[in-house]
Amino acid sequence: MKVQGTAHRVGDHIDTDAIIPARFLVTTDPDELGANCMEGLEAGWGKRLKKNDVIVAGENFGCGSSREHAPISILGAGVPVVVAKSFARIFYRNGFNMGLVLLEVGDDIDKIGDTDTIEVDTEKGEIRNMSTNETIKCAPVPAFMQEILDAGGLVPYAKKKLS
Amino acid sequence: MPQTLAEKILQKHTDQEVTGAGQIVQCRVSMVLANDITAPLAIKSFKAMGAEKVFDKDKVSLVCDHFTPNKDIDSAEQVKVVREFAHEMGITHYYECGDVGVEHALLPEKGIVGPGDIVVGADSHTCTYGGLGAFATGMGSTDIAGAMALGETWFKVPPTIKVEIEGAPGKFVGAKDYMLNLIGRIGVAGALYKALEFSGPAVDALSIEGRMTMANMAIEAGGKVGLFAPDAKTLEYTRNAGRSGDETMSADAGAIYERVVKIDVAGMEPQIACPHLPDNVKPVQETEGLQIHQAVVGSCTNGRIEDMREAAAILKGRKVNPKVRCIILPATPAIWKQCLREGLMEIFMDSGCIVGPPTCGPCLGGHMGILAGGERAIATTNRNFKGRMGSLESEVFLSNPSVAAASAIAGEIINPAKL
Numbered sequence: 242m243k244v245q246g247t248a249h250r251v252g253d254h255i256d257t258d259a260i261i262p263a264r265f266l267v268t269t270d271p272d273e274l275g276a277n278c279m280e281g282l283e284a285g286w287g288k289r290l291k292k293n294d295v296i297v298a299g300e301n302f303g304c305g306s307s308r309e310h311a312p313i314s315i316l317g318a319g320v321p322v323v324v325a326k327s328f329a330r331i332f333y334r335n336g337f338n339m340g341l342v343l344l345e346v347g348d349d350i351d352k353i354g355d356t357d358t359i360e361v362d363t364e365k366g367e368i369r370n371m372s373t374n375e376t377i378k379c380a381p382v383p384a385f386m387q388e389i390l391d392a393g394g395l396v397p398y399a400k401k402k403l404s
Numbered sequence: 405m406p407q408t409l410a411e412k413i414l415q416k417h418t419d420q421e422v423t424g425a426g427q428i429v430q431c432r433v434s435m436v437l438a439n440d441i442t443a444p445l446a447i448k449s450f451k452a453m454g455a456e457k458v459f460d461k462d463k464v465s466l467v468c469d470h471f472t473p474n475k476d477i478d479s480a481e482q483v484k485v486v487r488e489f490a491h492e493m494g495i496t497h498y499y500e501c502g503d504v505g506v507e508h509a510l511l512p513e514k515g516i517v518g519p520g521d522i523v524v525g526a527d528s529h530t531c532t533y534g535g536l537g538a539f540a541t542g543m544g545s546t547d548i549a550g551a552m553a554l555g556e557t558w559f560k561v562p563p564t565i566k567v568e569i570e571g572a573p574g575k576f577v578g579a580k581d582y583m584l585n586l587i588g589r590i591g592v593a594g595a596l597y598k599a600l601e602f603s604g605p606a607v608d609a610l611s612i613e614g615r616m617t618m619a620n621m622a623i624e625a626g627g628k629v630g631l632f633a634p635d636a637k638t639l640e641y642t643r644n645a646g647r648s649g650d651e652t653m654s655a656d657a658g659a660i661y662e663r664v665v666k667i668d669v670a671g672m673e674p675q676i677a678c679p680h681l682p683d684n685v686k687p688v689q690e691t692e693g694l695q696i697h698q699a700v701v702g703s704c705t706n707g708r709i710e711d712m713r714e715a716a717a718i719l720k721g722r723k724v725n726p727k728v729r730c731i732i733l734p735a736t737p738a739i740w741k742q743c744l745r746e747g748l749m750e751i752f753m754d755s756g757c758i759v760g761p762p763t764c765g766p767c768l769g770g771h772m773g774i775l776a777g778g779e780r781a782i783a784t785t786n787r788n789f790k791g792r793m794g795s796l797e798s799e800v801f802l803s804n805p806s807v808a809a810a811s812a813i814a815g816e817i818i819n820p821a822k823l
Binding site (some may be wrong): 254256258259262263266267268269273279281282284300301304305306307308309310312327329330331334335338339379385394395396397400404 | 428442444445448449452453454455465470474476478479482525526527528530542543544545546547549550553554558592595597598623626628663681710736770787789790791792
C-alpha cells in the first residue's frame with residue numbers, strides 16, 4: 242500500500258486515553274469515534290486530520306488500555322497509517338487486526354517534521370519525505386501481519402479460517 | 405533447552421516446540437475475558453467472523469464492570485448487547501448487577517483463573533493473573549473474538565526481564581510501592597513487548613493479593629505479562645477459590661534472561677507516581693504538601709480486602725478532610741461483605757468516606773468520581789495519564805492505600821507515618 246498525505250507529529254507515550262478518552266467509549270461506530278480522535282491529547286486536535294494523512298509519533302505510541310476503539314477512531318478520522326519510533330504491544334496487534342498499518346521507524350522518525358508531506362510505502366518499508374527530499378527506510382510490515390492485512394483485517398482472516 | 409516461566413507456560417499450551425524469544429506460537433487458551441466496554445466490539449467481530457458459538461461456554465468470562473451500574477442510556481445499551489449474547493451462548497461466567505465485581509479481582513476470587521493457565525482478555529490489566537502464575541495478557545476486542553470462536557490465538561514469545569526483589573520493607577510500604585519503584589526505574593516502555601518475571605525473598609514474602617497488585621501494573625511498563633512462579637502460597641489461594649489440580653512451577657535453571665533488575669526494598673519510602681505517566685515516580689516526601697480534592701481506594705490494582713484493611717487502619721477514628729471526597733470501592737461483592745463483617749464499612753462511613761459498589765468507574769474517568777479542571781486526586785489505581793480521571797486540566801497521583809487514605813485525612817499528600 243502507498244499512502245501520500247500530511248504528517249502530523251505527536252510526542253512519546255501517546256496513550257489510548259489521549260487517542261480516545263473513556264467518555265467516548267459508549268459507541269463502536271467508526272465515524273463517531275473518528276470525530277473524537279485525539280480529544281484526550283488536546284480538545285479539537287483531531288480536526289486537523291484529513292483523509293490519507295499520517296500520524297507520526299515518538300516512542301510507545303498507543304500505550305495503556307486495550308480499547309480497540311483507539312485504532313478504529315484513527316481509521317475513522319481518515320488516517321490509514323501511523324509511523325512511530327515504537328508502538329505499545331496491544332495497540333500494535335489491534336492496529337493490524339483493524340486494518341490500520343503501523344510502521345516502526347526508530348530514531349529516524351525525527352527526520353519527519355510536523356506538516357511535512359510524506360509518502361509511505363508499507364510493503365517496501367519506505368517513507369519518502371517530499372518536503373525534504375529524503376527517503377527513510379524501515380522494516381516492512383512483517384509477513385504474518387501482511388497476511389492479516391491482505392485478508393482485510395482479522396475478521397475476514399478468521400472468517401476464512403472458520404469456514 | 406532451559407525455559408523461562410513465560411516460555412514454560414506457553415509450551416504447556418502448544419504442540420510446537422517453544423525455542424525462544426521472537427518465535428510465533430499458536431496456543432490453546434484457558435480463559436477468554438471481555439468487559440462491558442470491550443465485549444460489544446468483540447461480539448460484533450465474532451458475528452462478522454461468521455462464528456455461531458463460543459469454543460467453550462465455560463471458558464469465556466463476560467464481566468460488566470466499567471460503566472456499571474449503567475451511567476447512561478448508551479452504556480445500558482452496551483450492557484444489553486453483552487447480556488443477550490451471554491444468554492444466547494449460555495456463558496457460564498457472565499456477571500452484572502449484584503454479582504459483578506471488578507473483573508481482575510473477581511476472576512481469581514472465583515477460581516476462574518489459576519497457575520499455568522493462558523488467559524487472554526480484552527482489557528489491558530488482564531496481566532493481573534500473573535500474580536497467580538498465569539500467562540495472562542491484554543488484547544483488543546477482535547483478537548478476543550477470534551479466541552472466543554477458535555479457543556486459540558497466536559503469541560510472539562517474549563524475551564524476559566528478571567526482577568529480583570530483596571530486603572524487608574518498612575511500615576506503610578508494600579507491593580504497590582515495589583511496582584511503582586520498578587516502573588520508575590525502567591520507564592513506561594521499559595518492558596515493551598517483554599515478560600517480567602518477579603523473584604527474590606521480598607516477592608516470596610508477599611501475599612497473593614500483593615503479587616496481583618504488582619502483576620496488574622506490568623502493562624504500565626509496557627510488559628506483555630508480569631509473572632510470579634506459583635508456589636505453595638499460590639496453591640493455597642487457588643484451593644480456597646475452589647480449584648483443584650493446580651501445580652507449582654518455576655523457570656528452569658539456566659533460562660536465558662534479557663536483563664536482571666535488582667531492587668532492595670529496605671529503607672524504601674512509599675512511592676508516588678506523579679502526573680502524567682506511571683513512571684514519573686518519586687518518594688512520598690517529595691510530593692508532600694500538595695493539596696488534593698479527591699482520594700480513591702479501589703480498582704483492579706488495590707481494591708482487594710488487604711487494601712481495604714490498610715485504608716481502614718488509617719481512617720479509623722479520624723475524619724476525612726472536609727475539602728476532600730474520599731471514595732472507597734471494594735472490588736467485588738465478596739470483598740464488600742468481608743468489609744461489613746470486619747467492621748470496615750463502619751470505619752469508612754464514620755470517617756466521612758463515600759462507599760460505592762464494585763466498579764471500575766473513577767479509574768478511567770467513567771463515572772462515580774470524575775475530576776473537574778484544576779482538581780487533583782490521589783488514587784490507588786494504575787494510570788495517571790492526562791485526563792484519565794476526568795478533565796484534561798486535572799491531575800492524578802498514584803499511591804498505595806495507606807498513603808491515599810492518609811492524604812484524604814490531611815487534605816494533602818502525606819506519608820502516613822506523619823499523621
